[in-house]
Amino acid sequence: AIWCIVLSSCVCCGWSLSVKPEAVSPRLLRFNPTQSTVSLAKPLCVFDSVKPTNEMMVDVYVVHSLSGTYSLKSLNLSTCVVATLTFETGKTYKETNGGTETPYKATSFGIPNCTSPPNPADLSVPQRIDKTLDEYLVRIGSNPTCVGEPEAEAFCNAPLSDGTSYRFKYLLVNGTTTIAETEWSESILTRKALSPDEIDTWIGKRSGGGIVVTVILSLLLFLLLGAA
Amino acid sequence: MVAKSDIGVRCFQAFLAWGNFVIACCGLALMAMCIFFIFDRDHLYVLVYATGNDSIWRAAWIGLFTGFALFCTAVFGMYAVLKSKRGLLLVYILLMIFIFAFEVASAITAATHKDWFVPNLFLKQMLENYNKPLPQNLPSTQDEIYKNSGITSTWNMIMTEYQCCGVYGPQDWLQYNSQFRQQNSDSEYPWPRQCCLQDGTGGIVNVNACKIGVEPYLFTQGCYDYIAGPLIRQGLGVSWFGFAILCWTFFVVIGVMFYYTQLDS
Numbered sequence: 001a002i003w004c005i006v007l008s009s010c011v012c013c014g015w016s017l018s019v020k021p022e023a024v025s026p027r028l029l030r031f032n033p034t035q036s037t038v039s040l041a042k043p044l045c046v047f048d049s050v051k052p053t054n055e056m057m058v059d060v061y062v063v064h065s066l067s068g069t070y071s072l073k074s075l076n077l078s079t080c081v082v083a084t085l086t087f088e089t090g091k092t093y094k095e096t097n098g099g100t101e102t103p104y105k106a107t108s109f110g111i112p113n114c115t116s117p118p119n120p121a122d123l124s125v126p127q128r129i130d131k132t133l134d135e136y137l138v139r140i141g142s143n144p145t146c147v148g149e150p151e152a153e154a155f156c157n158a159p160l161s162d163g164t165s166y167r168f169k170y171l172l173v174n175g176t177t178t179i180a181e182t183e184w185s186e187s188i189l190t191r192k193a194l195s196p197d198e199i200d201t202w203i204g205k206r207s208g209g210g211i212v213v214t215v216i217l218s219l220l221l222f223l224l225l226g227a228a
Numbered sequence: 229m230v231a232k233s234d235i236g237v238r239c240f241q242a243f244l245a246w247g248n249f250v251i252a253c254c255g256l257a258l259m260a261m262c263i264f265f266i267f268d269r270d271h272l273y274v275l276v277y278a279t280g281n282d283s284i285w286r287a288a289w290i291g292l293f294t295g296f297a298l299f300c301t302a303v304f305g306m307y308a309v310l311k312s313k314r315g316l317l318l319v320y321i322l323l324m325i326f327i328f329a330f331e332v333a334s335a336i337t338a339a340t341h342k343d344w345f346v347p348n349l350f351l352k353q354m355l356e357n358y359n360k361p362l363p364q365n366l367p368s369t370q371d372e373i374y375k376n377s378g379i380t381s382t383w384n385m386i387m388t389e390y391q392c393c394g395v396y397g398p399q400d401w402l403q404y405n406s407q408f409r410q411q412n413s414d415s416e417y418p419w420p421r422q423c424c425l426q427d428g429t430g431g432i433v434n435v436n437a438c439k440i441g442v443e444p445y446l447f448t449q450g451c452y453d454y455i456a457g458p459l460i461r462q463g464l465g466v467s468w469f470g471f472a473i474l475c476w477t478f479f480v481v482i483g484v485m486f487y488y489t490q491l492d493s
Binding site: 028029030031032034035036037039123124126129130133137139141142143144159162191192193194195196199200201202203204206207209210213214216217218220221223224225227228 | 321322325328329332335336339340342343344346348349351352355356398399402403404405406409413414415416418433434436437440441442443444445446448464467468471474475478481482485
């Protein structure tokens with residue numbers, strides 16, 4: 001968004017950054033995504049061009065890939081003209097039927113610290129691993145209990161459906177005002193839970209040793225009985 | 229009798245007696261080996277029993293009794309050869325053929341049934357039985373109780389002791405639906421807690437890191453080698469050692485038959 005640095009009147013606009021949220025690298029997490037969770041890498045140094053302050057938060061929005069691509073519907077239209085916006089912020093998991101209708105807000109976290117990014121080497125230090133994991137990634141689908149709770153939650157990081165593809169988006173917010181957004185991520189597919197009945201337990205090839213033993217021993221037995 | 233043929237007869241007798249001595253020792257060894265397998269130090273019997281393919285254990289039991297029988301009959305054979313009485317030798321030959329047939333059955337059973345232990349067999353059984361609860365309303369048979377609790381506790385023991393997870397790895401729990409999955413949500417328990425790195429006292433080092441799947445805190449190795457290894461060795465032991473003993477026994481019994489036909493009554 002180089003053109004907006006030149007035109008100062010764009011400070012209030014919703015910044016649309018051309019980065020996409022990504023799942024954590026398979027080199028770090030071999031079993032990501034699972035049947036109902038996806039671990040995304042937090043947006044490190046992504047929102048720096050917008051000069052975020054400490055009270056700003058990053059919201060994560062989740063939608064089914066097949067529901068179409070959604071654009072942001074900003075609540076603050078006072079000074080900016082923003083193009084085609086079709087989803088409202090602040091919808092919960094229940095309201096959007098798990099993200100099948102429109103995107104819902106799964107979770108929210110503070111701005112990641114760009115000046116001291118998490119060190120992957122800290123993962124082998126037991127005292128620092130919780131902090132490092134928290135700084136490095138956000139786990140979507142980690143709260144299985146809030147789904148059934150009757151009171152309307154502000155947001156519920158409910159488990160995702162298995163074998164379904166989802167898209168994710170980060171929104172930089174200050175209270176209810178959207179400051180900036182990333183693009184929708186690539187389609188990420190959760191694992192499908194197959195039935196164990198489909199497992200084929202056929203032994204394949206017989207081992208040669210078994211056949212040798214069977215043939216030779218049968219032969220010896222018949223010879224012995226014949227000689228007797 | 230001429231002195232030379234007398235020496236020849238004596239040599240032959242000594243050879244047959246020595247042959248029987250070897251059979252006696254081998255019979256004892258076979259018995260000891262089968263006792264070791266039946267003892268099931270790795271507690272794998274319930275896993276094999278639940279698959280319905282526990283013929284390897286039956287082969288080991290037959291091996292145990294034939295080993296002992298071989299020992300007794302071979303000692304009797306040594307006595308019969310040295311006494312050179314036709315009646316005793318006939319009894320010996322008939323007993324030996326009888327035991328031979330049983331040992332053939334044991335060796336062939338062990339050799340063919342160890343082929344059944346493919347990873348998918350244990351995978352399917354683990355997914356269908358690990359953590360399976362007993363039915364609430366209907367009474368369970370002793371067999372069901374034995375299978376359900378045995379499989380769950382055996383898998384817990386294997387995963388904790390050998391620091392492994394599942395048959396191929398933790399992905400087993402992610403790729404398939406399972407009894408474990410019915411009882412535990414994927415968010416909270418993507419895989420059993422036994423797959424998590426534990427400290428000396430048995431507590432989990434970091435549950436969160438294990439849930440997320442960070443490598444040293446989650447065991448990523450599969451347990452198949454630790455299950456199949458002892459079972460295949462058992463199959464190999466019973467089948468090939470039995471085979472070797474039977475080859476030797478065959479020639480000794482043929483020799484005794486020949487000696488029997490040469491004896492004047």
